[in-house]
Amino acid sequence: MVAINNSSTKSPKEVSIERGIEKITEGKDEPEWVTELRYRGLKAFESAPQTDPIISNPLEFLADQDKTPAEGIESLDDLPQETKDLLDELGINEMEQRAIAGLTIQDGTGMIDSSFREKWEKKGVIMAPMNEALKRYPEARERFMKLYDPAANKLAAYHTAVWNGGVFLWVKEGVKAEIPLHLFFLIQQEALAQAPHIVILAEPNSEIKLIEGCTSPILSKHSLHLDMTEAYIEEGAKLDLTVLQNWPEYVHTRPTQRVKVGRDAQFSITSVGLGPGKSNITDPQYWVEEGGRVDVNSIILAREESHVDLGGVIHLEGEDSTGINNSKAVIMDDSEVITRGKINADASGTKGHISCDGLVMDDGASMETYPGLSSRVEDAELSHEAAIGEIKEEELFYLMSRGLDEEEATQLIVQGFVEPAIEDLPEEYLSEIRKIIELTVKG
Amino acid sequence: MLEIKNLEVKKDGLAILKNLNFSAGNSEFHVVMGPNGSGKSTLARTLAGHPEYTNYEGSIKFKNREISDLKADERLREGLMMGFQHPPRINGVNIKRFLTRVLEKIDGKEGAEKIEEKIKSATEELGFSEDLLTRNINAGLSGGERKRLELLQARLIEPEILILDEPDSGVDVDSLELISDQINWLHERGTTVVLITHYGSLLEEIDLEGARVHLFSDGKIITSGEQDLVREVEDKGFNRIYEECGCD
Numbered sequence: 075m076v077a078i079n080n081s082s083t084k085s086p087k088e089v090s091i092e093r094g095i096e097k098i099t100e101g102k103d104e105p106e107w108v109t110e111l112r113y114r115g116l117k118a119f120e121s122a123p124q125t126d127p128i129i130s131n132p133l134e135f136l137a138d139q140d141k142t143p144a145e146g147i148e149s150l151d152d153l154p155q156e157t158k159d160l161l162d163e164l165g166i167n168e169m170e171q172r173a174i175a176g177l178t179i180q181d182g183t184g185m186i187d188s189s190f191r192e193k194w195e196k197k198g199v200i201m202a203p204m205n206e207a208l209k210r211y212p213e214a215r216e217r218f219m220k221l222y223d224p225a226a227n228k229l230a231a232y233h234t235a236v237w238n239g240g241v242f243l244w245v246k247e248g249v250k251a252e253i254p255l256h257l258f259f260l261i262q263q264e265a266l267a268q269a270p271h272i273v274i275l276a277e278p279n280s281e282i283k284l285i286e287g288c289t290s291p292i293l294s295k296h297s298l299h300l301d302m303t304e305a306y307i308e309e310g311a312k313l314d315l316t317v318l319q320n321w322p323e324y325v326h327t328r329p330t331q332r333v334k335v336g337r338d339a340q341f342s343i344t345s346v347g348l349g350p351g352k353s354n355i356t357d358p359q360y361w362v363e364e365g366g367r368v369d370v371n372s373i374i375l376a377r378e379e380s381h382v383d384l385g386g387v388i389h390l391e392g393e394d395s396t397g398i399n400n401s402k403a404v405i406m407d408d409s410e411v412i413t414r415g416k417i418n419a420d421a422s423g424t425k426g427h428i429s430c431d432g433l434v435m436d437d438g439a440s441m442e443t444y445p446g447l448s449s450r451v452e453d454a455e456l457s458h459e460a461a462i463g464e465i466k467e468e469e470l471f472y473l474m475s476r477g478l479d480e481e482e483a484t485q486l487i488v489q490g491f492v493e494p495a496i497e498d499l500p501e502e503y504l505s506e507i508r509k510i511i512e513l514t515v516k517g
Numbered sequence: 518m519l520e521i522k523n524l525e526v527k528k529d530g531l532a533i534l535k536n537l538n539f540s541a542g543n544s545e546f547h548v549v550m551g552p553n554g555s556g557k558s559t560l561a562r563t564l565a566g567h568p569e570y571t572n573y574e575g576s577i578k579f580k581n582r583e584i585s586d587l588k589a590d591e592r593l594r595e596g597l598m599m600g601f602q603h604p605p606r607i608n609g610v611n612i613k614r615f616l617t618r619v620l621e622k623i624d625g626k627e628g629a630e631k632i633e634e635k636i637k638s639a640t641e642e643l644g645f646s647e648d649l650l651t652r653n654i655n656a657g658l659s660g661g662e663r664k665r666l667e668l669l670q671a672r673l674i675e676p677e678i679l680i681l682d683e684p685d686s687g688v689d690v691d692s693l694e695l696i697s698d699q700i701n702w703l704h705e706r707g708t709t710v711v712l713i714t715h716y717g718s719l720l721e722e723i724d725l726e727g728a729r730v731h732l733f734s735d736g737k738i739i740t741s742g743e744q745d746l747v748r749e750v751e752d753k754g755f756n757r758i759y760e761e762c763g764c765d
Contacts, residue, residue, distance in 0.1 A: 467568065468605045472654075473615075474589035475565050475599055476670060477622045483590075486618070490609030490653070 090133050091116050094236045108208055111219060115234025118225035125227040128353045128381065129326060132232040135298035198249035199282065200242070204271050207242030214242040217273050221304045221332030221359075229328055233269050233300050240270030240301070243284065245311070247277040254283035254316075254500070269300040276311040276339075283314040285503075299327040299351075307339040307366075315343045316499060320510070321351030323378045331358035335366040337392065342369040346496060348510045350374055350382050357385040364392030364421075372401040373495050376409035376439070377514055383412045387446075390417065390424035390454070397426040402495050404488055406514070408438035416446030419454030428458040433465065433491050435484075435515070485515045518543050518709055519564075519597075519678055523575035526556075526563050526736075533559045535736040537575075541678065541709050548720065548747065549713045551733025552755050557713045558602055559736075561682040565599035566592045579678070594623065596677030600667040600684055602713075606655040612666070613650035620673060635673060643669040644695045661692030668699040671708075678709040685719035697722030717751040720744075732758065739764040 084092070095112045124130060191201055200211070207214040224234035241257060276282060299321065307313050321327055327350070335341045347354060360368045368388050376382050388397035399415035417426035432441035445458035465487050473483035489511050496507065519541045526534040533556045541547050551557055563570040564577065566589035577584050579597055587595065607615075613636065620632045640649055643665045655663050664684050671679050684696050701724055704710050714720065725744035732740050732755065740746075740762050749758060 466605070469607050471565075471567055471589055472601065472605050472607070475593055475601075476615075476619045476674070477590050477593040478618060479590045480588070482618070482622075486610055486615070487607065490607055493609045 085120055087131075087133055088116060088120060091119060091232070091235050098236060098238050102205060103209075104205060105208060108205075108218075111224075112235045112237075115224045115231045115236075119228060119231040119235065122225050122228045122231040126229055126328070126355065127383075128355070129229065129298065129328075132229055132298065132300070135300075135326075194251075194255065197251065198246040198280075199251055199255065200244040200246075201255065202242050204237075204240040204242055204273070207273070211242065211244065213244055213275055214273055217275060217304060217306055219271070219304070221334065222302070222330065229300060230330070233271070233302050233330070237269045237271040237302065239268070240272045243272070243274045243282075245274075245276045245280040245282045245313075248279045249277075250281040251283070254285050254314075257284065257286045268297070269302070272301065272303040274303065274305040274307075274313065276305070276307045276313045278308045278336075279310040280308075281312040281314075284316070286315065286317045287320075297325045299325060299329070301328075302330045303332070305331070305333040305341065307333065307335045307341050309336045310338050311336065312340045313342070315341070316503075317343065317345040318503065319345065319347045319351070319354070320349040321354075322349060323352055323380065325351035327351050327354045329354075329356050329358075331356075331360075333358070333360045333368070335360060335362045335368055335395075337363045338365040339363070340367045340369075342371075344371040344496065344499070345373070346499075346507065347372070347374040347376070347382065348507060348514075350376055350380050352379070353381040353383075355381075355383045355385075357387075359386065360388045360397070362388065362390050362392060362395040362397060365394050366392060367396040368398070370397075370399045370415065371495055372403075372413075373492055374401070374403040374411055375406075375492070375511065375514060376403060376411050377406040378409060379407070380409040380411075382410065383414070385414050385416075387416045387418060388426065390419045390426060391421055392424075393421045394423040395421065396424070399426075399428045400495065401430045402492060403430075403432045403441060404435060404492065404515075405432060405439040405441050406435045406516075408436070410440050410442075412442045412444070414444040414446065416448070417456060419447075419449040419451055419456055422451050422453055424451070424454045426454070426456045430458075430460040430462075431491070432460075432462040433488065434462060435464070435488075481516060485512050488515045518545075518580060519711075520578045521575070522578075524563070524577065525574040526559055526570050527572075528559070528569065533736055534563065534573075537737045539731070539738060541711060543709060544704070544707045545709050546704055546725065546728035547709075547711045548725070548728055548730045549711060549733055549738075550715055550730065550747070550750055550755075552715065555733045556736040557733050558682050560733075561599050561602075561680045561711075561713055564592075564597065564680055565589055593674070593676070598671060598674055598676035598679050600664075600671060600679065600681040602682040602686065604655045604663045604667055606653070608653060608656065610654050611650075612652055612654055615654055616650075616670070616673060619670070623674060639669050639672045642672065643699065644691070645669070659689075660687030661689045664688050665692055665695055668696050671703060672699055675703070675706065676708060678711065679703060680711045680713070682713050683715070684712070685714055685716055693719055694722060717747050720747050734759060734764075 099109055194201055208218060222230060224231050305313060319327065333341055362368050372384055374382050384401060388399060390397050397417045401413045403411040405411050411432065413430050415428050417428060419426060426447065428445040430443040430445065434441055441462050443460045445460060447456040447458060449456055465484060469487055470483050473486060474480060489508055521537055521539040524534050524537040525532055549557055563573060566587060571585065579595060584592060616636050617632055640647060658666065667684065685693060697719055700710060728744055730742050730744060730746040731738045
């Protein structure tokens, strides 16, 4: 155990975080340098700025209910019934039966391993729980917590101190994985900070698709999902990441992404927030080298009293690099969506485009968009477009005049608004998304 | 089948249809002609249940039932369909999926194969390639294609009464023939047709034996007659006819 300062000078919050760290690391044989990093987070916590508009005290979400990996779970058949039911709801079991995918599940803060790992390893795709990877792979150690500053804000510091679970995904040079890899997060405990840390290394000229799913069954209290992804897409590599979130209305999510896109490499992320939770605030950062490209697609179905704030900066640092940021939001009930993506052109020949479409469904719903473009060079091509509106009466009348009732017609228009942005997803997900729209969109 | 009495429809406080009387029986063919802005489209949209025109004065009875409280979808399911003059584009909604939903709604959920077969054959009948079904509703279609898609839907829905709002405007010659063939087909199978137009060219392709022709002006029908009235309109224009009959 590492001690960094005299306990008599610690604030009650620091003491509480320290207890969290002790619980998380207990019996895990965590390497000393990793635990030291946790204490660095703890030390940064008190002085780090409080920037989150909603979560003033992350300690409300205790991270100490660590659940050790369930014993004897080797396949989905060994999962508890309620987890299976949940996966059923997401359409996952069905897909698993068709054996189209690898699957790793993080249940609470513990990792459930799947038998698919070995198969993938033979193909040159390593997927290991983060704590294990830090012991085994220098490639993981060299890249762990390198792309962000734990002192940037309180949540970053808190994540650094109490991160738990997560994976290291390593795609070796030239390996092209033909089928997507799946990763699922479930929150099943009340008042729980789930803070997985994910490191992705795509070596030169490798290609992989990763699908991340997040959900939680019905709980009475609020929870916090505070994940951090650091991705390194090396020269000529391609990473295609899809994140499906279906958080219920009491979960706060703060996904943080830091992505380095190498020369001629491509990174594309499509995040679909079918249930964005109580609040969803993101501020991803992408650094793009010469000839590289980043595509950020966000689809949000905001309802109830959700507060969604999508920030993020694409730094076009290399010549002829490209950054695209598209968002589509359906805003229902009393929810609020803000988009403020930014593109910085720092090198010659760079191209960037921001587009934002909002469909406002109810009087209490609101949308704001602040596209940011900044150029330090003469020949960058930067543009943006935004449209916020409601469903057109003529479209609704047209569909109704063909026999669809108002609710069905509205759902069809909403599906049509959303679908062009997600048409590349596997059909199983598309039909799941359609189903969720049908469940949530009222006439 | 359809009986309209003393209909008055207002928009922004202004009466667009005034004291309109009209009736159509089973399997009849009616042509409604009149200059632009005379209220023909408002009549069609009122009958189809556009939310802007539900507060009308007078009475509209369809199959002996007042329809003022029926929404557009309920009117369709009762057997009343309108073909749009300007069918709107609906982004992201695939035509095949849309037509399938429409048919499921009308024919019940059974028989997915039968529905698919029906859609395929109607697509061919209206001169489209199957590629049409992969597109979005009215997206990237020419004027003529949009109107053909309206008739394609009418063929699938087989309404008891079909109100067509200018199915010939903005349409090329080839589309005109496909459209008139469908109108004839629907009428022969027993659909009552109310065809709104201000040109005679579509009517040349249509069997008007026994049809009633109504001339519209300023929100009401001012004179009605047989098919030779169409030729008269072509020859003289609306204004002269109105002057001659003293009904201007």
